[in-house]
Amino acid sequence: xxxxxxxxFTYGGExxxxxLNLRLAPGSFHFLTGPSGSGKTTLLRxxxxxxxxxxxxxxSFGVDVATMSRDQVALARRRIGIVHQDCQFLDHxxxxxNIALPLEVSGRDxxxxxxxxxxxxxxxxxxxxxxxxxxxxxxxxxxxxxxxxAVIMSPDVIIADEPTGNIDWEMALRxxxxxxxxxxxxxxxxxxxxxxxxxxxxxxxxxxxxxRIHKCKLQLAGADL
Amino acid sequence: xxxxxxxxxxILVGDANADRVVPPSGFTAWLTTFTAGAMAFLAVFALALxxxxxxxxxxxxxxxxxxxxxxxxxxxxxxxxxxxxxxxxLTTTPGIKSARVMTDAEQRKLLEPWxxxxxxxxxxxxPKLIEVVExxxxxxxxxxxxxxxxxxxxxxxDDHTRWRRPLINAAARLRLLAAFSIGLIAFSTAAxxxxxxxxxxxxxxxxxxxxxxxxxxxxxxxxxxxRRFTVRAFGGALVGTILxxxxxxxxxxxxxxxxxxxxxxxxxxxxxxPFVIPPLSAIVAFWATRRAAFRTLRGLS
Numbered sequence: 140x141x142x143x144x145x146x147x148f149t150y151g152g153e154x155x156x157x158x159l160n161l162r163l164a165p166g167s168f169h170f171l172t173g174p175s176g177s178g179k180t181t182l183l184r185x186x187x188x189x190x191x192x193x194x195x196x197x198x199s200f201g202v203d204v205a206t207m208s209r210d211q212v213a214l215a216r217r218r219i220g221i222v223h224q225d226c227q228f229l230d231h232x233x234x235x236x237n238i239a240l241p242l243e244v245s246g247r248d249x250x251x252x253x254x255x256x257x258x259x260x261x262x263x264x265x266x267x268x269x270x271x272x273x274x275x276x277x278x279x280x281x282x283x284x285x286x287x288x289a290v291i292m293s294p295d296v297i298i299a300d301e302p303t304g305n306i307d308w309e310m311a312l313r314x315x316x317x318x319x320x321x322x323x324x325x326x327x328x329x330x331x332x333x334x335x336x337x338x339x340x341x342x343x344x345x346x347x348x349x350x351r352i353h354k355c356k357l358q359l360a361g362a363d364l
Numbered sequence: 365x366x367x368x369x370x371x372x373x374x375i376l377v378g379d380a381n382a383d384r385v386v387p388p389s390g391f392t393a394w395l396t397t398f399t400a401g402a403m404a405f406l407a408v409f410a411l412a413l414x415x416x417x418x419x420x421x422x423x424x425x426x427x428x429x430x431x432x433x434x435x436x437x438x439x440x441x442x443x444x445x446x447x448x449x450x451x452x453x454l455t456t457t458p459g460i461k462s463a464r465v466m467t468d469a470e471q472r473k474l475l476e477p478w479x480x481x482x483x484x485x486x487x488x489x490x491p492k493l494i495e496v497v498e499x500x501x502x503x504x505x506x507x508x509x510x511x512x513x514x515x516x517x518x519x520x521x522d523d524h525t526r527w528r529r530p531l532i533n534a535a536a537r538l539r540l541l542a543a544f545s546i547g548l549i550a551f552s553t554a555a556x557x558x559x560x561x562x563x564x565x566x567x568x569x570x571x572x573x574x575x576x577x578x579x580x581x582x583x584x585x586x587x588x589x590x591r592r593f594t595v596r597a598f599g600g601a602l603v604g605t606i607l608x609x610x611x612x613x614x615x616x617x618x619x620x621x622x623x624x625x626x627x628x629x630x631x632x633x634x635x636x637x638p639f640v641i642p643p644l645s646a647i648v649a650f651w652a653t654r655r656a657a658f659r660t661l662r663g664l665s
Contacts, residue, residue, distance in 0.1 A: 189577070209662075210581050217579035227574045231387040240385065244580035288578070 140165055140296050140327050141186050141219075146195035148181055155181050157355045159195065163296060163329055168322045168345045170338045171331040172360060173352035179331040182352065183300050186329065187219050188212050200295075217245055220289030222299035226281045228273035235260065235269040238288045245292065256291070263287045263317065279310030286317055296327040303334055311337055319344045386571055386588040392564040396593055399556040400600030400645050401607075407549045408608030408638045409628075414542030415637070416628045421535030425528065432502075434463070434494040438518035446516035447492055453511050454496060459503035466493040496521075553597070553645060554652040561593055561656040569664075576664060586657035590650060597649030601642040609638050 146159040156178045163169060163186070173179050184190040185197055188204050197204045199215045207215065228237045239256055242248075260266040263283035268276060276284060282302055289297055297318065303311035315337055322328045322345055332338065341347050351360035434454070438446045447465060454463035466474075471493060472483055505523055512519045565572065575585050612629050630637065 187577070213576070213579050213581045216577065221577055227570070227577065229385060229387075229571055229574055232385070236384075240575075241578040243385070244575060244578055244584055292579070 140200065141329075142198040143185065143192070144196045144198070146185060146192040146197050148178075148185060148190060149193045154355055156185075156352070156357075157194075159185075159192075159357050161350070161357060163327050165295070165327055166322070166325050167327050168319075168341070168347040169329045170341070170347055170349045171329065171352070172333055172335070172338070172349060174333070177352040178355065179352060180300055182357070183298050183329070183331055186296075187216060187221055187298055217241065217292050218295045220286075220292065220294040220297040222282070222285045222289045222297070222302045224301040224304045226273070226285040228281070228284070230273055233270050233272060234265060234276065234284050237273060238284060238291055240288060241292045259287045259291055264313075279306040279313070282306055282310070282314055283317070286314065290321060290326075294326070296329065297321060299328075299330045301332055302330065303332065303337055308336075312340065315341055383588055383591065385575060386568055386592075392560040392567075393592075393596055395560045395563075396557055396596040396649070397600035399560070400553060400597040400649065401604035403549050403553040403556075404601035404604030404641045404645055405608040405611075407546055407641050408605055408612065410542050410545040410549060411638060411641075412612050412628050412630060414539050414546070415630060415634055417535050417539040417542060419631070421532050421539065424531050424535065430498050432496040432498060432521060432523040434496060434512070434519050434521050436492040436494070436516060436519045437489075438492075438516075442518070443492060446518050447494070449515040450494060450512060450519045453508070453515050454494070457503045457508055457511070459499055459501065461497045461499035463494055463496045466495055550644070550648055554648045557593055557597060557649045557652040558656045561589060561653040562660065564589060564593075565657060565660040572661070572664060576661075582658060582661045585661060586654060589657045590653045593653040594646050594650045598642050598646035601645035605638050605641050609635070 141161075141163040143159045143161040147157040148155045159182065171179050171182060181190065185192055186199075188197075188199060188207070191197075191205060199207070200218060202211065202215070204212070229240065232240070235256060238259065239252075242252060257266065257269075260269050263286060265276075265280060265284055265287065268280060268284075273281060273284070282305070286297075286299075286302070289299075299318070302314055302318075306314070311334065318328055318330065319341065338347065338349055342349075349360050351358050434450055436443065436446050436450060451463055451465070454460050471490065472481075474493075475483055475490075502523075505521065509521050512521055572585055615629055
């Protein structure tokens, strides 16, 4: 799916990440941990092609990202669902319209997929908030809406950056449950988080692999969890 | 051709989804509409000036080309004989429609601006003038001059080339300036719309970023901006053109006083010409916005 081979990222002469080797196999579940500023978000951005590796190679669905055209990047992103910590909604659109946005930009008729959209809204518990504006949602609701938007295209990979960072524990568990369900449906999951309790909880349900960024490098960090 | 028709169709019909994802932006909307309107207004006047100058150049050229003057400077005793000889030569020369000796009153009127109304024409050695009207392509000037030199040594044939050339050159330059002004107006419109488009793109950076992250292609994102700016430019230019055409229509008629400025306007089919400006403004806006949008998008990941 997504593979990093000796990838590195340097910004302004400063090494942010180096010697990154990672393969997100189909159906795998990965957690990415590390202190704030360690480069978790940068690594995720490399995975969803918002940044280009300054050294090494990043392959997305078998294609070297460095050789991709902008259109190819756009098409590849339709196979990756992204959940940001700050959600990134279009505030002038309703929750339902925001969730349906990936369908619309890909040229699919969102109105023909109303059934799927309603199912999705019910799945994330937002069926009664469909017409609300993003600003009217609570933190947990926003995260669930972001997850719904990330999965509406039935992507192969779901990448979430601190998805439980701004929500309470109960809501975090609910969100985790949704991600676990997606993984059981065969989706590849990569979550950046510093919440060890969330990781422990997930490991009870799925065979999650835990990675840690330490001194700009990626390490396996499963034993102490 | 099909591609062009698809683009025009896309702009006219629009893409409701692409339009909706970008929030409406009041400031750039007004700036674009106003700029397009003001520029179209100016362009109509530049066009009117260009056409009027062209007409003027043609008229001057045609009027002066059809007439000539023979000037006879001879001693008192020989004037009548030379006048008669010149008239004989002229009436027998192919390409000359008519020739007539100007009366003293006519000559006095010609000299009035310089010497006043009380010019003692009889006491001054003023040359005799014969007005010649040419026919078709006119006479063989060199042959005619040689014949005049032989029959009436004091006669000089003046076909007005000396006067005509600077007037026509001036009119041609004025026309060129008007055309250059239209070019400048088009360039300024493109520059202003590019600035407005850049402002709109910068104001919607978050929207663009979100759209890219959910898999939108550059063409999808650009389309929303391009269509808006094209439609706004067309609307603004149409209003500006209509107002300017009304303004030109209300100028005094050229028949009233015959002055140059009152001749500023359109004739016949020329009244339809200003209405080419709104579609041209739309084309300028289309390319300016498209270029600005793709340049901005290339800068984003």
